Each structure stands twice: as structure tokens, then as C-alpha cells.
Amino acid sequence: MAHEPQTPLAYRAPAQQPDDDGGPRRDAHDEKSGRKRRLEYPPAPEPLPVPVMDNHTHLDFRDGLVRVDVHQAMDAAEAVGVTGAVQVGCDVASARFTIAAIEAEPRLLGAVALHPNDAARLTERGEFEDAFAQIAELARHPRVRAVGETGLDYFRTQDEAGHAAQQESFRRHIRLARELGTALQIHDRDAHDDVVRILLEEAADGGLPPHVVFHCFSGGPDLARTCAEHGWHMSFAGPVTFKANDELREALRIAPAELLLVETDAPFLTPHPHRGRPNAPYLIPLTLRGMAETRGDDVAALARAVSENTARVYGAF
Numbered sequence: 001m002a003h004e005p006q007t008p009l010a011y012r013a014p015a016q017q018p019d020d021d022g023g024p025r026r027d028a029h030d031e032k033s034g035r036k037r038r039l040e041y042p043p044a045p046e047p048l049p050v051p052v053m054d055n056h057t058h059l060d061f062r063d064g065l066v067r068v069d070v071h072q073a074m075d076a077a078e079a080v081g082v083t084g085a086v087q088v089g090c091d092v093a094s095a096r097f098t099i100a101a102i103e104a105e106p107r108l109l110g111a112v113a114l115h116p117n118d119a120a121r122l123t124e125r126g127e128f129e130d131a132f133a134q135i136a137e138l139a140r141h142p143r144v145r146a147v148g149e150t151g152l153d154y155f156r157t158q159d160e161a162g163h164a165a166q167q168e169s170f171r172r173h174i175r176l177a178r179e180l181g182t183a184l185q186i187h188d189r190d191a192h193d194d195v196v197r198i199l200l201e202e203a204a205d206g207g208l209p210p211h212v213v214f215h216c217f218s219g220g221p222d223l224a225r226t227c228a229e230h231g232w233h234m235s236f237a238g239p240v241t242f243k244a245n246d247e248l249r250e251a252l253r254i255a256p257a258e259l260l261l262v263e264t265d266a267p268f269l270t271p272h273p274h275r276g277r278p279n280a281p282y283l284i285p286l287t288l289r290g291m292a293e294t295r296g297d298d299v300a301a302l303a304r305a306v307s308e309n310t311a312r313v314y315g316a317f
């Protein structure tokens, strides 16, 4: 039977827009062009032949014209073969949302941390230590399986003091994940060299957490070779399907299958052909199919490999 593309029911816009609940939300304008984005959720893609997990999503970030709860989000995802997701809390409030979500929804695991851009702001205000202590406490929840997203963001934070604060925060999060024995999810934006340098320094000084994941991997073949050499995972998101990103696809082609993961980073980074519209875990099949095409892999075989990797990194749901 032919697949009929339709937006999942819970994601269809109602006649009236709901009141804003004041929580975090994606900007209604495109980051690059500044143009107003199209805010309707895209139709659901054809289901995957083998189920996979979305290993990085932000279900607390609102986008689009509807409010979708975590159960509806996972129902829509499961209908296309996305049977689980790692919900990422990237400040204290978002980490608390994450704990509530993983306790309410068995198809979710959690990751918590202070995002590098927040780490810089908190340090400036003298509030980092208190916030980090709260994250470290929440990270002990048995279904929090990663510390993240942490790392370096030199795109949004451009001052030297901010970079220093991010580096210190990154080291603290690496040590926390090592102590807890969880995976580490790294946010690396325009900062490949310093991310790799700090990982190697921490590896030499006490060791790294059991699994290292570059979330929304954004490097070229050089970074992919470095990751392969050290056994670090590369998690690909929507940008791997964007026309201009040949370097990223070159990295994907040379990455070993046993280190590949897939994610949405929803509601951001919506894959082609729906770039700019809201993103959600049910759109993973578009990215996974794009990855298979780039690598010349069979879709089912790639999905199976990614699923095995996800289970190894985050454990059982």
C-alpha cells in the first residue's frame, strides 16, 4: 500500500493558536536569512523498516502552532519506526522537565547539562556553581544516561571570558560523566580544535566517560578520522541532508558504521525537504534515509547498526 504523507494528528494546527506558556521556543525567523519561517509541522515520512532511536531531542522547546505533549510526540515517532528518544535538558529548568518526562514516558531516556552558552552566562553572573550542583544531582537519576549537551560554542559566544567559562564547564561535565559512568553528549559549534584538545587532555588526566558522542556532528573528514581513531561517536542530524554540506557528507562516508548515531535536535535543524519548518522525532526517517543514500548503505542495515550503537551508548530503555 502506498504511503500517504500526512502530518500526525497531534501536530496539525488548530483553528486557533494556543496561548504561549512562556517556556523556551525556537525563533519564528530563520537563523540565517531572518525571514519568517513556515510554522506548520511537515507530513510524516514513510516508516523505517527497522526501528531506531532519536538520540538527541528537546521536547520542552516549543515550535510551530501546536502544543504537543511527550506522549503524543512519541506516538507519532513510533508510528514511523522511531521507538525511543533521548530527551536533552540543557539548563536547570529544562533538566527538571527532562526528569519529569522520563518518569512519565517509558520511550524516553534523559541527558542533562548546562549548555555551553548558558555556562558562559551563568559564570558571568556568578551562578555557575549552584546551577552545576543541581545538574549533577539530577544526572544521578537512573534513566539519565548521558551528561549533555556540554562542550564549546564559539559561534554564539565570541568573547574570550565566555570561551574560558565554556572550557571550564566542559571539563566539569566530562568529569561528572566519568564519575557517573554515563555517556557524554558534546555540542561543538565552530570549536573542533579546542573540543578535541580538551578531550585528549582529560583522557590523559583521569580518563574519559565510557562513551563520547559528538551531537549534531558538524566536522569534515579530518574530525571524522579523529573521532574514528579514538572511538568517539558521530551523531548526524538534519544538516547532513542540506545541499551545501558536502564536507559533512564526506565525513559521514568515512565514519565507521559502529560509531554512527542519528538525531533530530528537534525542534531545530529540520531535514530536507522541510528545512525551516518545525522539527520533531517523527522526522528521523528523512535523515536516516539521507545518510543511507550518502553512504550507499541499505536503509534497514544502517538502521540496525544505528540501533545497536544507541543501545550500547545509552543502555536499555
Ligand SMILES: [Zn+2]
Pocket: 149, 187, 188, 215, 216
Ligand atoms: Zn547542540
Ligand SMILES: [Zn+2]
Pocket: 056, 058, 088, 149, 265
Ligand atoms: Zn541540542
